[in-house]
Amino acid sequence: MSSHREAPSISQDPVADSTDLYAFVSPDRPDTITVIANYVPLQLPAGGPNFYEFGDDVLYEINISNSGDAQADIVYQFSFTTVMADPSTFLYNTGQIQSLDSPTWNRRQFYSVVRIQNGRQELLGENIPCPPCNVGVRSIPHYGTLAQAAITSLPDGITVFAGQRAEGFYVDLGSIFDLGDLRAFSPDQIIPGPAAAGVNATAGLNVHTIALQIPISSVTANGTMPSSVTDPNATIGIWTTASRQKVRITGESEGQGLSAGPFQQVSRLGNPLINEVIIPMGQKDAWNASYPSQDEQFISSYQHPELAGLLPVLYPGVFPHLAGLTAARADLVAILLTGIPTGVVPGFQNYTGPIYADMLRLNVAVPPSTNPSIYGLLGGDAAGFPNGRRVFDDVTTIELRAVAGATYPLVAPSYSADPAAGLIYDLVDPSKTSVSGLSTIMERYATAFPYLSTPWDGFNNPATTPSPVLANP
């Protein structure tokens, strides 16, 4: 959850909390992109008696801009409905759940998908079932097969899935928010401690996922596959939002309340970790309620990020060059607010124009990598973050290194980044930059849509063994 509980108001509203956005050219279907929008953070698999759900009163949206104005040209809307089969029992399921329509499954969710494009609203699908939460091996003996049945084909070659998945984002939350400690570098911290391996705070947790796989020709401005990386139609901007109606009257029981008024955006997410560590506390709620095209109002936080000022203080003597870097961080503005223009990184660009906007910028002409590096572009892999974001990209380390000055030479060649800027990391040993190495921090991914793996089951997690266990794949 690169953006979980990241603002005061949304931290009180988990079902509307955008936690991660991923967007990448699908590795097994490179004529499509996959967009994954996650919500409802930090799910303990043993989540009964009321397991996690999407909000029936929340409007979830995936927004795509392809015309260079940071406005949504295509919007996919998702709305959910919960159906309770038997109100007389306290149980989520009264027997084994063998299929998506098992009569023993008491609380099911369904959703609709609407596409808004060129001024038209089009219902792409309705009453699409979500899979159940992964209760445990007795309740759901074969969860993988069950969840697979929830992958649904929509018109125009679109595939959709919405439901619980294993959390794919990894981060040592405990150390980072304990005065910016990085466990491997604790001996150098201003309050020193022993060096230690990072602790993955999201290991064994689940999240709720909305995933779309869309033909590339459906999302580019000219309706075609771009011919090259420098094709002006090659880069799209993507962000997700969650909105609630302005007025909510609480009823005496479920279904008795009232929602009224226009939808008010309460959460948004483009690039990872922006509202988490770039936007100051006093502006986080406003950031969530505003649109990417309005992001110029926050530019000072990108040009002079607080974290860049803290690193030399927290690690005395480690970042002397960063300490002297007072110029506006044009590199961070480019990476996070406009995209990288042609000529800065050889053979790559994901520039969407001069409008400052927090969007995940994906150049769909860059093919999937055959040997991906979790460090993405910083690791020489242009198919990864900040070119979109794949589920396994180590966005925390990438952004840490960028903020620490590793990317400033791109815009100021005379600047020499501190050696530490290229060495610091959050969790994953830098010698293990392959995806397979993430198994050491208990992360696993799927090789096909929706690319986030089967959720951890509630019977075994919290783990009764040293590592999370999945008993019913």
Place this chain on the structure above:
Amino acid sequence: MAQLSRRAFIQKTSVGLAAAAAVTAVPLIGGTRRSSSPRKGTRSQSALPNSSSGLVAHITDRKTGEIHIYLGEQEIIHHDRALVSQLLSAAKSTSNS
């Protein structure tokens, strides 16, 4: 000006108005402005089976008589000092009883 008719799907709206009589009986004073969500898309009413379609009135400025009326997905800004006075009197008499 955005309209309720942006929703292209089945309209299942049935309005249960807590203050409907007051809204329709009192002549409009100061004009009514309809505003809808500034976002490009609006949500299909048929996709919101759990939201009932009552009306909510929020008095935002007693001096000018500004009332924000929430109905379905709309927010209607209405000015009517007489209506505001009537609503406040009703609330006061209820709280005193």
